[in-house]
Amino acid sequence: MDHPQAATISPLARPVRVEAGVRTVRVATIVPCFNRPEDLATLAGDLAACELEVTPHTGTEHLGEGVAQPLQIDLSVLAIDNASEPRLELPEFPDRINTRLVRLATNTGGSGGYNTGMALALREDGETRSDAGPDYLWLVDSDARVEPDTLARLLGAMESDDSIVALGPVLLDTATGKVQEVGGKFDRKRGRYSAMFERVPELARGDDADDREGFRTIDCAYVAACCVLVRAETVRRVGLMPEVFLNADDVEWCMRLAREGGGRVAVLVGAVASHPRFDRFSTLPRYFGARNGFGPIDALGLGRVVRFRRAAKEVLRAVNQELMGRADIAALHVRGLRDAARGMVSGLPSDLPKTEGMRPFDTLAGALPEAGAGGGGLLIDWSGELNAADRACVRGALQxxxxNVEHAARAPTRSLAAMLRRAIAGPRFGVAIVPAKGSPAHWFVGRTMIECAGGGFVVRRVSRFGAMARCVGIVASGGWYSLRLGVRRARLSVLPGVEAAAALAPVERAQGEISSLGLSIVVLSYNRKSAILQTLQRLNTGTATQDAEIIVIDNASTDGSAQAVREQMPRAKVIALETNEAIAGFNRGVEAASGDLVLILDDDARPEPEALASAIKLLSVRADLAAVTLLPYHPATGTVEWPFAERMNGPRDDWPVMGCCNLVRRSVWRAIGGYDESFFLYRNDVELALKILATGRGVYFDPSWRCEHDSPAAARKSARWCRLATRNWIWLARRHGRGFGKLVGVLAGWAWAHKLAGVSLSRQWAVVQGVAEGVMCSPAAFPACVQPDGRAFAALLRLRFRR
Known part of the structure; x- marks a missing residue:
């Protein structure tokens, strides 16, 4: 293949001069795994055999004098179980390697697994790290294989050259042992990434530790995250991987590490690792490739034309699969573009198109028609897709x-005229054995298409005119999404911070471990002495709250509320504010709290004891949930504040509404910034729910879990309510809506506010003021961990306005 002109092959530069003696270097190995216990066990054997003593190569005579200082590697392994079923067990390791297995409640993908591991290794709470922390992070896929000297060589090179922020090895194909990737390159014109070299360029790995060629580095755009050594300090400064689940996360991350970390990314010729080929025929990764491929483009600031070209290529790939009879795979490409255009680039959607899996080759004979049935000959085009064993299996099934395999045609006619002739007149062959990836040369080439990839096949009988008609729809919809992606502004991914990622990780407790979550209750009060005293009395006697920490925030009340609480409820901690800070008072209360969970409570809200106890128990066993909200109702009338909740058939984990009684993990509250204080009043609780959902964690709601709220909604809204609630709703739509849903949310909220304002001119004018403020002003920016994709806001609209 062509070598990129930008490739730089050089010996290690900028050697670090060190003093004699042995120095310990801490390396934390992060291994995410999903449903691959055998791979994890095999990799554990590789890691157990790693060489933990190394002498860095500090250059040769033309680089200047360098001193090689012996290094001792303090190796730890943090395996991340990405919600495997059954749950993974930690393989045995030698005592010299510190190990830990962390199980997540949900599958967070490759980027989520790596981010959780890196965050837990780097966070400064002393639980998973020494006081000094790791110097390096070694990211290794569970299906990767490493040599005993892979880590030693990578570490020696990075210790000798402090300009390298991320270093990867030469990657071999696990199945064949042949080189598949030597670093990655990025095509700045087409917005596509691929292997920079598929062989080691004019260099061979040296066996001698002093061999200069074995320590050559090659600068590249990125190295695959299946095996890469990264400086921990650079990760702390720049951030973790983009939370895009799979595909292109390592590409964008390496680019950002180099640009924002002030260094370079390289591959070390003298180190090798193995991994299954990246270019094998895939299904679900096609969706992620179409959706996530624009992050690196925006990271490099390549602009609209490159984004459009990248999107157009995905449209062509969808057309190719449709004409190969794979409408299921074509739908994945289009859906990926749609979600990219809408800004939905995180997580694994639950409603992706289903795809047909590959069937094993030993069932091929039963899927083939008898020779001569329906007429036509046989075509076989392996195109390098199958290994010798698979080819032998296919030949056996055909025979x-x-x-007659020996007399089969070996390659289809690849001209455009031949393809058009087949589209009009029909296939020439009765059975065609073709690559599953397909190409125009394979369109309509056989009445029965046996589409093969490594390990399996599918059978397709393509309706020519139906497929071509569907392609028109693909081009129309894909073209529209491509245009939207081309004209939109660049969206630079916000890289998660270490502390927030550690706080938001849905870490499950070990089997048999009893969870005991401390509870802090934060009650906000303003000039309602009787209500706050009644609420505190209820909390003081409740089974779930009688031993909880209680914090009362008095918002500059003038009715003696603070003093009354001190006198009648001495166990409560009272924080009296000098001015009325509205919802910001809740944030002050959480800052003073010490419990694992915080109950955010209005002064006139009283949770039912059984409901609150159930909520606490649920959060102790469901690590994927960040919060539980209780249904508010008026104690005298029984009227619920959320009438739309009465249409529910059962509990939900993705509830986009909160109210006067919310149980939230304190770590999550802190990570997302709690209530947005710029809202001042109204809609702040809904904003909190949407922010939590935008982190990938759940908000649980069961309509049978209720809370008394002795503050029925006023029949008529005040002018202040009309202005602030309208402004804040506009902010909700702008921040959390995506695409057409954002506009719908703004207009629907605006119209609803005018309806609630009634005939009062002052209230109608307040609505107009709220709309103007919501459009012209903006609240504070989100923390990096909050990345809305529009789904939660769309769910909110359906709840609020669907009858």
Missing amino acids: ERGY
Whole structure:
């Protein structure tokens, strides 16, 4: 293949001069794994055999004098179980390696697994790290294989050259042992990434530790995250991987590490690792490739034209699969573009198109028609897709069904005229054995298409005119999404911070471990002495709250509320504010709290004891949930404040509404910034729910879990309510809405506010003021961990306005 002109091959530069003696270097190995216990066990054997003593190569005579200082590697392994079923067990390791297995409640993908591991290794709470912390992070996929000297060579090179922020090895194909990737390159014109070299360029790995060629580095755009050594300090400064689940996360991350970390990314010729080929025929990764491929483009600031070209290529890939009879795979490409255009680039959607899996080759004979049935000959085009064993299996199946394999045509006609002739007149062959990836040369080439990839096949009988008609729809919809992606502004991914990622990780407790979550209750009060005293009395006697920490925030009340609480409820901690800070008072209360959970409570809200106890128990066993909200109702009338909740058939984990009684993990509250204080009043609780959902964690709601709220909604809204609630709703739509849903949310909220304002001119004018403020002003920016994709806001609209 062509070598990129930008490739720089050089010996290690900028050697670090050190003093004699042995120095310990801490390396934390992060291994995410999903449903691959055998791979994890095999990799554990590789890691157990790693060499933990190394002498860095500090250059040769033309680089200047360098001193090689012996290094001792303090290696730890943090395995991340990405919600595997059954749950993974930690393989045995030698005592010299510190190990830990962390199980997540949900599958967070490759980027989520790596981010959780890196965050837990780097956070400064002393639980998973020494006081000094790791110097390096070694990211290794569970299906990767490493040599005993892979880590030692990578570490020696990075210790000798402090300009390298991320270093990867030469990657071999696990199945064949042949080189598959030597670093990655990025095509700045087309917005595509691929292997920079598929062989080691004019260099061979040296066996001698003093061999200069074995320590050559090659600068590249990125190295695959299946095996890469990264400086921990650079990760702390720049951030963790983009939370895009799979595909292109390592590409964008390496680019950002180099640009924002002030260094370079390289591959070390003298180190090798193995991994299954990246270019094998895939299904679900096609969706992620189409959706996530624009992050690196925006990271490099390449602009609209490159984004459009990248999107157009995905449209062509969808057309190719449709004409190969794979409408299911074509739908993945289009859906990926749609979600990219809408800004939905995180997580794994639950409603992706279903795809047909590959069938094993030993069932091929039963899927083939008898030779001669329906007429036509046999075409076989392996195109390098199958290994020798798979080819032998295919030949055997064909011969069993009476086909003469030796006389089969070996390659289809690849001209455009031949393709058009097949589209009009029909296939020439009765059966065609073709690559599953397909190409125009394979369109309509056989009446029965046996589409093969490594390890399996699918059978397709393509309706020519139906497929071409569907392609028109693909081009129309894909073209529209491509245009939207081309004209939109660049969206630079916000890289998660270490502390927030550690706080938001849905870490499950070990089997058999009893969870005991401390509870802090934060009650906000303003000039309602009787209500706050009644609420505190209820909390003081409740089974779930009688031993909880209680914090009362008095918002500059003038009715003696603070003093009354001190006298009648001495166990409560009272924080009296000098001015009325509205919802910001809740944030002050959480800052003073010490419990694992915080109950955010209005002064006139009283949770039912059984409901609150159930909520606490649920959060102790469901690590994927960040909060539980209780349904508010008026104690005298029984009227619920959320009438739309009465249409529910059962509990939900993705509830986009909160109210006067919310149980939230304190770590999550802190990570997302709690209530947005710029809202001042109204809609702040809904904003909190949407922010939590935008982190990938759940908000649980069961309509049978209720809370008394002795403050029925006023029949008529005040002018202040009309202005602030309208402004804040506009902010909700702008911040959390995506695409057409954002506009719908703004207009629907605006119209609803005018309806609630009634005939009062002052209230109608307040609505107009709220709309103007909501459009012209903006609240504070989100923390990096909050990345809305529009789904939660769309769910909110359906709840609020669907009848």
